[in-house]
Amino acid sequence: MEKQTASLHLVSAFLAMEPTDCVLSHARSLGGGSVTVDVQRFVWDHCISKAIGKCHAPYLKHFLKKLILEIEANRDDVLDELYELYTEFMTSLKDENAVKGNVRALKYISFIFPDDASCKDAMVRKLVVPLHCSLNMLEGDTGCSIWPASLFLSEFILSFPDMFSGKTCFEVGSGVGLVGICLSHVKASKVILSDGDLSTLSNMKLNLKMNQLSTSDDEPESSQCPDSFEPAQIGGIRTEIDIVSSHQVKCLHLPWECASEIELQGSEPDIILGADVIYDPLCLPHLVHLLSILVDKSKSSQFPRAGCDSAIGNSHDYSNRCNSQDVEAARDRAGNASPTKHPIAYISSVIRNANTFDRFLALVDKANLTVADLTGTFQPASLLPYMQSYDRSSIRLFRLSSK
Numbered sequence: 159m160e161k162q163t164a165s166l167h168l169v170s171a172f173l174a175m176e177p178t179d180c181v182l183s184h185a186r187s188l189g190g191g192s193v194t195v196d197v198q199r200f201v202w203d204h205c206i207s208k209a210i211g212k213c214h215a216p217y218l219k220h221f222l223k224k225l226i227l228e229i230e231a232n233r234d235d236v237l238d239e240l241y242e243l244y245t246e247f248m249t250s251l252k253d254e255n256a257v258k259g260n261v262r263a264l265k266y267i268s269f270i271f272p273d274d275a276s277c278k279d280a281m282v283r284k285l286v287v288p289l290h291c292s293l294n295m296l297e298g299d300t301g302c303s304i305w306p307a308s309l310f311l312s313e314f315i316l317s318f319p320d321m322f323s324g325k326t327c328f329e330v331g332s333g334v335g336l337v338g339i340c341l342s343h344v345k346a347s348k349v350i351l352s353d354g355d356l357s358t359l360s361n362m363k364l365n366l367k368m369n370q371l372s373t374s375d376d377e378p379e380s381s382q383c384p385d386s387f388e389p390a391q392i393g394g395i396r397t398e399i400d401i402v403s404s405h406q407v408k409c410l411h412l413p414w415e416c417a418s419e420i421e422l423q424g425s426e427p428d429i430i431l432g433a434d435v436i437y438d439p440l441c442l443p444h445l446v447h448l449l450s451i452l453v454d455k456s457k458s459s460q461f462p463r464a465g466c467d468s469a470i471g472n473s474h475d476y477s478n479r480c481n482s483q484d485v486e487a488a489r490d491r492a493g494n495a496s497p498t499k500h501p502i503a504y505i506s507s508v509i510r511n512a513n514t515f516d517r518f519l520a521l522v523d524k525a526n527l528t529v530a531d532l533t534g535t536f537q538p539a540s541l542l543p544y545m546q547s548y549d550r551s552s553i554r555l556f557r558l559s560s561k
Contacts, residue, residue: 164188165200166270166284167544172205173266173286175217178224180546185225193229198237201225206243214263214293219247261293262302262361267309267336269316269541285316285343288368289334290361301333301358307434307506308333309542310553312340314506317538319344321429328352328427328452330414330445331435335362335407339369341431342405349405350425354413366407374408414444419451427452430503430558436518437510443521450525454500454560503558504532522558530557 168184182193189197209218222244229236269285292302315322315337323345329337332351341349353359363373412421430452435445509515522529533554542548 161188165204168201169204170266170268170270170284170544171546172201172209172221173268174545175214175263175265176545176547178217178221181221182224182228183546184544192232192234193225195235195237198225198229198240202237202239206240210243212264214261215247215251217263219244219251222247262290263293265289265291265304267304267312267542268544269312269340270543271316271541272539287336287339289336289365290368291334301331301353301355302361304334304336305434305508306548306550307508307553308336309545309548310538310550310555311337311431311433311504311506313538313541314504314536314555315340315344316541322346325428326350326426327429327431328425329431329433330412330448330452331432332362332409333358333433335365337431337433338362338407339366339371342369342371342407348408350408350410350427352410352412354411356411359409359411363409366409371405371407374406412448414441414448417444417448417451422451425452427501430501432503432505434507435505436507436515439514439517442514442518446518446521446525446527449503449522449558450527452501453503453527453558500560505556505558506553507556508552509554526561527558528561530559531555532557 164184164187168181168188171181171184185193185197185201188200193201206218206222222240226236226240226244265288267287267289269287271283271285289304290302291304292300322341324347326348327341327346328350329341330352332338332353335351338349338351351362353362366373430449432445432449436442507515519529531554533556536555540550
């Protein structure tokens with residue numbers, strides 16, 4: 159069983175394009191401390207050979223280089239296939255410089271359910287989500303990157319599917335669409351995704367189609383991307399991309415500064431979600447105005463329009479954390495919400511700047527919304543155990559509701 163888990167983690171890390179050192183550490187674990195010939199054969203059969211022509215070539219070249227150097231450093235034999243492919247890359251890919259421009263690649267995010275998982279997906283073992291993502295978020299392509307808070311919110315949804323099943327869910331700043339795909343997987347009755355960047359929105363729709371989801375302006379899609387792996391191929395372990403192909407997702411071009419009750423009329427979400435949306439002080443008034451409309455339409459008109467100086471208050475006292483009763487109340491409200499009641503928002507975020515977060519809290523208070531920190535008492539299951547680059551400890555989960 160340990161060997162099967164190690165092989166599953168190795169393949170999952172490779173398909174997610176984790177840093178090569180991370181993938182190599184999983185290869186060592188599979189080999190009992192070193193990359194043996196048997197491990198090399200496994201890597202070739204289940205990772206590299208299936209990735210040729212489909213995986214981002216510079217990543218594959220770099221991985222091969224590190225893999226060969228590791229094996230040679232241990233004075234072990236290297237498979238001929240590894241040498242031959244690396245030689246081909248040396249000829250065809252001469253530029254060793256960092257990725258430039260808005261280069262995107264196909265990654266596979268694999269959610270691995272524990273054997274004792276209480277959710278119905280325990281027998282599936284692994285949910286694989288293919289996503290076109292940016293490889294260089296420094297080039298202004300941040301909306302097409304996979305952010306840690308998005309991974310956390312996706313784990314949250316998959317860990318507590320009953321909270322979202324049968325509900326209308328609205329995500330602000332949807333990026334690559336990962337959260338929306340997970341919402342569809344747990345059978346949310348309606349999924350509305352939004353983003354203010356047209357390029358990001360276009361990429362999001364592409365990702366939805368790859369995951370067999372149709373958008374409101376498309377015909378239903380059931381075919382997979384021609385460059386994608388077959389689910390049964392991945393690591394020799396049966397997996398599923400278990401999305402109902404007839405399920406439709408609505409995608410909105412929604413710049414936060416343009417949000418209005420008229421534009422959002424008809425959405426009426428039960429649950430609002432957002433991942434890593436608390437980052438830019440200049441955008442916070444627009445974000446909170448949008449949240450105030452979605453969480454409580456009857457009070458949204460009392461919130462000062464974004465850009466008004468009066469909307470910015472002093473630092474908010476945020477010393478209190480929720481207790482277990484508060485968590486249960488959050489679960490109950492999320493589970494019992496309907497379009498005629500006040501919705502609830504769940505926001506996952508990495509707090510990179512305390513002043514920015516304090517400003518967000520002040521704006522939320524002005525909007526007559528309450529914030530509860532669910533981080534310490536409402537942890538999702540660890541469904542990405544192979545992803546060493548993903549640090550859950552830095553992410554906090556908040557619940558917003560009307561006062």
